[in-house]
Amino acid sequence: MGQPDLKLPDMICFALYSANHAMQRVYQSLLARLGLTYPQFLVLMQLWTEDGQTVGELGRALQLESNTVTPLLKRMEGLGLVNRARVAKDERQVRVALTDKGRGLQAESDAIAGCIFDACGMAADELLALRDQITGLRDRLRAV
Template identity: 50%
Template sequence: MTDHLTLDEQICFPLYAASRAMTAVYRPKLERLGLTYPQYLVMLALWERDGRSVGEVCHALALDSGTLSPLLKRLEAAGFVRRRRSAADERRVEIQLTDRGRALRAQAAAIPAEMAAACGLSPDELTALRAMLRRLTGTLSTSSNEGE
């Protein structure tokens, strides 16, 4: 009989361990840019589409505004972004990349390929893994919302 209460039988533990290992590999690459991993995620969202609102970035990164606000303050203090209220809707705070924030994109350009190589997976395996993780996240998000 299998004991389901062992680490080897859990899906959560290998995901947790892989996430920690991935972040550890990112750390020195991002330190050279003056970013933490969560700040890098914010920058990726803004490099993808500049001028997003705080709410849009929260949605893109699956974060709440209480978590995102300190990240934005630090990115603004570093001179990478600027926050301002929308002229059309005072409740909406828009995030704009500064020239320095846009320039940082070129410095970060090699990171995805470096990380792909560090994973030791083929491009097809990485694509399949990403698809499975997105599906898992979507399923778990739906399940957690049903339990509320």
Template identity: 50%
Template sequence: MTNSASPLGALLCFDVYAVNLAFGRVYKPLLEPLGLTYPQYLVLLTLWSRDGQTVGHIGAGLGLDSSTLTPLIKRLEAAELVTRTRDPQDERRVIVSLTGRGRNLQSEASHVTACIAKATGLTAPEIVQLQSTLAKLRTALHDGVEGPAPAGPARKGPRQ
């Protein structure tokens, strides 16, 4: 036992790291025919579930900053999958909306999610359990950085 002082937490981040990269590698060949990268797909997933979100809102969901999202979304815009328009109510906000092409891509991508679900090799209850633990973990990690938020709503994204 060379490192008995760091058994659990360290290995956990290790596993999450490797699984995340493994997910990316499984998705890549499925997304390539659609002309999408994995993070771009995650942004589209967000928009398919609710269209017309602001950059900040999308970032809060994925844990990404505008410095990452702005160029990514501009590439989606260049591919004519989304449009970016300033919110007339608050000109600071940029509202990202799906184009027809962007919406149509959801059905083209539907088999992707089916493939992935199969590739996980997990049963439905296992997935539910895993998601629940990961959600808990994510909240705890955020609170650990920002402080447990003694009152008021916890900050969700980076630099919100």
């Protein structure tokens, strides 16, 4: 039961909170010249893997609700990165498809991934092990 009275810098929650912000800042400096925000880049990552996912599928992949994803996708549509269209078979669903512009940005993504890897400053195998630890923690937290 419980870790008593740790201070802020000692808490796992603050480690995640501040590390996530630090990561976003590094990405943002690289994404700025593409005119992308960090969540927009994550959406593109997911669509590059599989184009034409529905809003719900994207939300499950990003672990976000429709009240976050819908405005995000509308802004991306406004930027000409994606198209949104109701699915004929089931009019409740909306399919999101990459435009040429959205697809074209994938070319830049390898260079960005390389910069991020370098910025992490650790060996690839260590980084993958850390990722698995964090992912495991996340999945246990989600199961609460």
